[in-house]
Amino acid sequence: MSTVEFEHVAKRFGGAVAVKDFTLTIRPGELVTLLGPSGCGKTTTLNLLAGFEYPDAGAIRVDGQSIEALPPHRRDTALVFQGYALFPHLTVAGNVAFGLEIRKRPREEITRRVGEVLELVQLAGLADRYPRQLSGGQQQRVAIARALAIQPRVLLLDEPLSNLDAKLREEMRGEIRALQQKTGITAMYVTHDQEEALSISDRVVVMNAGLIEQVGTPRDIYRAPASPFVANFIGGANLIPVRVCGFHDGEARVVEEDGLEFTVQCATGPDIGASAYLVVRPEHIAVGSDGGGTNTHRVTIDSQVFLGPVSFMSLRLGRQTLRVRTAEAPAAGLRPDEPVYARWHPDQALLIPRAVS
Amino acid sequence: MIAATAGRGARNLSRGVVLLPAVIVIVGVVLAPLFALFIGSIIDTQGDQGVLTSRNYVRFFSDPFFLGVLWRTYRVAAIATLICLVIGWPVAYQLSRTAGRARLYLTLVVLVPLLISVVVRVFGWVVILGPQGLLNNTLEALGLIDAPLPLLFSETAVIIGSVHTFLPLMILPIAAALDNIDPSLLRAARNLGAGPRQVFLRVLFPLSMPGVVAGSVITFGLCASAYVIPALLGGSRLKFMSTLIFQYNIVVLDWTFGGALSVILVAITVALVAIYSRLVERLLFRGVFQR
Numbered sequence: 001m002s003t004v005e006f007e008h009v010a011k012r013f014g015g016a017v018a019v020k021d022f023t024l025t026i027r028p029g030e031l032v033t034l035l036g037p038s039g040c041g042k043t044t045t046l047n048l049l050a051g052f053e054y055p056d057a058g059a060i061r062v063d064g065q066s067i068e069a070l071p072p073h074r075r076d077t078a079l080v081f082q083g084y085a086l087f088p089h090l091t092v093a094g095n096v097a098f099g100l101e102i103r104k105r106p107r108e109e110i111t112r113r114v115g116e117v118l119e120l121v122q123l124a125g126l127a128d129r130y131p132r133q134l135s136g137g138q139q140q141r142v143a144i145a146r147a148l149a150i151q152p153r154v155l156l157l158d159e160p161l162s163n164l165d166a167k168l169r170e171e172m173r174g175e176i177r178a179l180q181q182k183t184g185i186t187a188m189y190v191t192h193d194q195e196e197a198l199s200i201s202d203r204v205v206v207m208n209a210g211l212i213e214q215v216g217t218p219r220d221i222y223r224a225p226a227s228p229f230v231a232n233f234i235g236g237a238n239l240i241p242v243r244v245c246g247f248h249d250g251e252a253r254v255v256e257e258d259g260l261e262f263t264v265q266c267a268t269g270p271d272i273g274a275s276a277y278l279v280v281r282p283e284h285i286a287v288g289s290d291g292g293g294t295n296t297h298r299v300t301i302d303s304q305v306f307l308g309p310v311s312f313m314s315l316r317l318g319r320q321t322l323r324v325r326t327a328e329a330p331a332a333g334l335r336p337d338e339p340v341y342a343r344w345h346p347d348q349a350l351l352i353p354r355a356v357s
Numbered sequence: 358m359i360a361a362t363a364g365r366g367a368r369n370l371s372r373g374v375v376l377l378p379a380v381i382v383i384v385g386v387v388l389a390p391l392f393a394l395f396i397g398s399i400i401d402t403q404g405d406q407g408v409l410t411s412r413n414y415v416r417f418f419s420d421p422f423f424l425g426v427l428w429r430t431y432r433v434a435a436i437a438t439l440i441c442l443v444i445g446w447p448v449a450y451q452l453s454r455t456a457g458r459a460r461l462y463l464t465l466v467v468l469v470p471l472l473i474s475v476v477v478r479v480f481g482w483v484v485i486l487g488p489q490g491l492l493n494n495t496l497e498a499l500g501l502i503d504a505p506l507p508l509l510f511s512e513t514a515v516i517i518g519s520v521h522t523f524l525p526l527m528i529l530p531i532a533a534a535l536d537n538i539d540p541s542l543l544r545a546a547r548n549l550g551a552g553p554r555q556v557f558l559r560v561l562f563p564l565s566m567p568g569v570v571a572g573s574v575i576t577f578g579l580c581a582s583a584y585v586i587p588a589l590l591g592g593s594r595l596k597f598m599s600t601l602i603f604q605y606n607i608v609v610l611d612w613t614f615g616g617a618l619s620v621i622l623v624a625i626t627v628a629l630v631a632i633y634s635r636l637v638e639r640l641l642f643r644g645v646f647q648r
Contacts, residue, residue, distance in 0.1 A: 050548055072547040073555075085545035089563050089644035098559070099549035130644060150549060 001028035002063045002153040002186045004049065009058035009068075011044055018044040020210040022058070026154075026188060031180050033189040035197040036207035037233070042190045045207075046156055049188060051075045062153050073102075078147035079156040083163060084139045086131040092118070092142050093127040099150035117145040120179065137168050144176065148183060155180065155187040161196060173200055194234050198222065206230045228352060231279045238285075238322050240278040241354060244270045251346055254278055258318040263294045265347040275354040282325035284348040287313065289338050296343040315342055391623060398616035413617035423601075427621070430598040431629065433512055433587075434580035437519035441527040441576050442569065444520065449531035449568070450561070453538075467525050475522055479589045482518050483509060486590070510592030518586040523579050527572035534568025535561070566642045574630050581626050598622045 004026040011019045019041040026032045034042035047053040049060060051072030060068040067075055078099070086095050093114050100110045118124045121141040131139055140160065147155055160176065161169045177200045180187050191197050197204050198218040206213040206221060206229070214226040225231035228239050242262065246253035252266050254276065262278055270276060291298065299322065302314040313324040322342060401410040417423045448467065455463050470478060485491045486508040493505040508514060538561070546560045562569075587597040596604075598618065606615035638646040 052544060071552075072544070073550045073552050076550075077548070079545070079548045081541050081545060083539070083541060085539065085541040087542060087545070087560060089642065091644065094644070098546070098551075102550040102555055102559075146549070 001184055003028055003061075004154055004186060004188070005059075005061040005064075006045070006049075007059045007061070009045070009048060009055045009060060011041075011048060011053060011055050017210045019048070019055075022212060024205060024212070024215065026186055028186055029184045030202045031177070031187040031189060031200060033191060033197040033201040033204045034207055035191060035194060035204050035233075036213075037192060039209075040207040041210040042192075042207050043158060046079075046158055046188060046190050049075075049154065050077050050079050050156055076150070076152050077154045077156055078150055078152035079158060080140075080143045080147050080160045082159045084131075084143040086139055086142055086146070088131055091128050091130055092123060092134070095131065095142055096145045096149045098146060103150065113149055117149045120148065120182075121145045121175075136164050137172060140164065140172055141175075144179065148179070148185070153186065155185045157187065157189045159191055160189075161191075161193075169196075176200065198234070206233065208233070224350070225279065225352065228277050228279075228354070231277070231352065235281055236323060238280045238282065238320075240280070240320050242276055242278045242351075244272055244274045244276055244351070246272065252351060254351065256318065256320065260297055260318055262349070263346045264349045264351055266351055270351060275356045276351045277354045278349055279352055280322070280344055280349045282312070282323040284344045285315075285322060285324045286343050287315070287324060287326065288341055288343070291339065291341045293343060294346060295349070296341050299340055299342045301340060315340075317342060391620070394616035395620045398613050398620055401613075413614045414621070416614065417617060417621060426596045426598060426601055427625070429512065429596075430581055430622075431625070433515055433519070433597070434577050437516045437523070437580045438527075438573050438577045440516065440520045441524050442573060445524055445527035445572065446531055446562075446565070446569070449528045449565075450535055452528065452532040453535035467528050470521060471525050475585050476589075478522060479518050479586055482514065482521070482590060486514050486517070509590065510595060512591070512595065514590035515587050515595075515597070518590045519580045519583060522583070522586060523576045526575045526579065530571035530575070531565055531568035534565045534571075538564045563642055563645050566637060566645045570634050570637050574634060577633075578626055578630060582622065 004024075006022050006024045009019060009022040010017075022041075022045060024032070034045055036042050044053060048055050048068070051067070051070060051074075055068050058068070059066055062076075087098065090098065096114045096117055097110050100113060105113070114127070115124070118127055121144055123138060123141050123145065126134065126138065131142065134142065140163075143160070157176065161172055164172060173196055176189075189197075189200060198221070201218055203215060204218055204221050205215050208229045214221060214230045216224075216226075221230060222234055225234060225237070231237040232239060240256055240262070242254035242256050244252055245255050247266075247270065250265055250267065251263050252270055254262050254264060256262065256278075264278060287299075287301075297317055299315040299317045302316050302321070304314075305312040309327070311326050311328065313326065315322040315324055324342070398413050399409060399411065400407045401412065402408075452460065452463055452467065483490070487493070488505040488507075488509065490509070492508065493502070496502045497505070542560055542564070543556055546556045551559060582599055584599040584603065587595070588600050588603070591597060591600065599622070602615055602618045602622065605611045605618060609615075
């Protein structure tokens with residue numbers, strides 16, 4: 001079990017900033033996910049740890065030892081590639097044995113270790129197959145087995161599930177987490193899929209434009225987003241620009257630019273007059289035909305999508321567009337000629353600071 | 358079912374039509390004359406009667422001189438092929454790593470030898486290697502040698518000429534094979550602890566084998582059957598199969614023995630190439646060729 005530390009790591013490609021002032025400690029046995037849209041610097045960060053890129057500034061340490069200047073083959077970080085990168089000319093066993101053969105381990109140890117790891121990923125029967133004879137899910141397991149075989153200090157996973165279909169993706173995600181827990185290995189996982197990140201990680205690092213937006217447990221990230229970007233990227237929260245106009249008894253009163261008023265619970269009172277975003281998750285908005293009460297406003301329905309277990313609605317509230325996610329079929333019990341109201345509970349919304357240009 | 362069979366029949370037929378010109382050329386220009394040579398070499402004409410004979414083949418295989426020529430031909434071809442591989446592989450690697458316009462220029466540079474007549478190129482080597490040639494004169498001027506080295510009219514000269522001539526045909530297929538290697542495999546190898554040497558030995562070279570086999574088969578076949586190169590650089594005394602065939606057909610006018618020589622050259626070359634590619638594909642690098 002190893003500790004990984006990034007300290008003020010920076011990387012540019014030509015004039016473009018890929019990663020800026022990246023500081024993070026991954027604790028022993030922890031699975032940390034770098035989450036963000038493409039181009040946010042998550043893959044660059046992974047490559048910096050694997051040694052495929054070298055940082056312009058800052059330090060990267062594994063167990064206290066600086067590794068940022070070491071070539072990739074001296075780093076003991078095993079990477080599971082997005083496209084698996086299995087050696088086509090080697091059998092499953094040959095692929096898994098690769099790192100051990102390079103390390104000149106004795107023959108018996110290699111055989112034993114390959115058997116163990118293939119057992120671990122449930123591929124014991126397929127040792128003599130070639131990668132092209134395997135399904136996508138099986139290839140994925142070989143890639144993981146190959147990485148685990150060398151007992152690396154850190155396991156790196158670069159969008160490992162993006163080549164699988166949706167059902168298999170969910171299954172493998174659980175398996176990767178189970179394997180990581182079982183082996184107790186320190187792991188860094190890169191993905192752009194928030195569901196994957198939330199379900200698999202001990203902690204999530206949300207990145208945007210080369211910077212860390214927030215680091216926290218999946219729950220923290222979801223419940224208490226630190227920035228508008230995080231709120232929107234994770235769970236697609238509605239962000240309503242507001243101004244704080246009062247605070248009383250743990251509830252702040254805010255007003256939207258067209259004068260619509262909302263109440264939101266907050267522990268500490270914000271500055272009166274401060275600019276903020278009111279964050280409301282799509283699943284916290286209820287739509288109905290009765291008006292009246294706090295945070296209840298008349299809306300018009302722009303569009304509706306029925307997806308079986310959930311439905312999505314797009315509502316218009318003054319100049320704001322609200323995304324709503326409900327368990328019922330859209331507009332159930334709503335009559336087209338009746339006015340429609342959206343409401344949410346004050347403790348299900350939150351305020352985050354908004355920079356005003 | 359019937360429709361499907363009919364459809365497949367039509368598809369096979371149309372494929373046959375497409376291949377027809379190539380088939381006509383190969384049968385008419387290669388196989389038929391070769392067959393005629395073979396028939397000519399096993400039939401003895403006495404008056405207007407033809408008698409089956411193994412005379413020409415017995416003559417060849419019982420004479421140490423002919424066996425020596427055979428051995429020299431394939432030995433020189435094998436050495437030239439090996440040198441082409443050793444020189445050509447790094448060039449092919451560089452070519453496969455180059456992109457865009459630079460790649461076009463580099464490819465042209467590689468191909469230049471093929472754009473110049475083989476006679477001109479080989480005469481160039483005569484000028485360089487001759488007793489009063491560029492190389493000997495330079496070495497003498499530098500005081501490194503007292504008398505000219507016998508460079509021309511030697512196996513070495515033939516090997517040099519062959520390598521120069523056929524190198525592009527080794528480089529291009531290897532570059533094509535290297536192009537097909539997924540770059541992430543190299544990263545994977547390094548990630549698993551392989552240094553540059555191990556990456557080459559365990560990943561790059563094995564995966565370039567389809568190109569190596571294609572390149573060496575082409576080079577070896579052309580080296581073994583080349584005429585101009587051994588004729589000009591080997592001289593009249595150092596015989597190769599091709600120069601021997603010329604001598605018996607054109608100078609001695611012994612067409613039956615000349616035919617036998619041609620058949621022996623083709624048959625052994627085909628056999629060696631088949632053994633070589635089987636050996637590589639089935640035994641040495643099974644995984645690379647396994648489909």
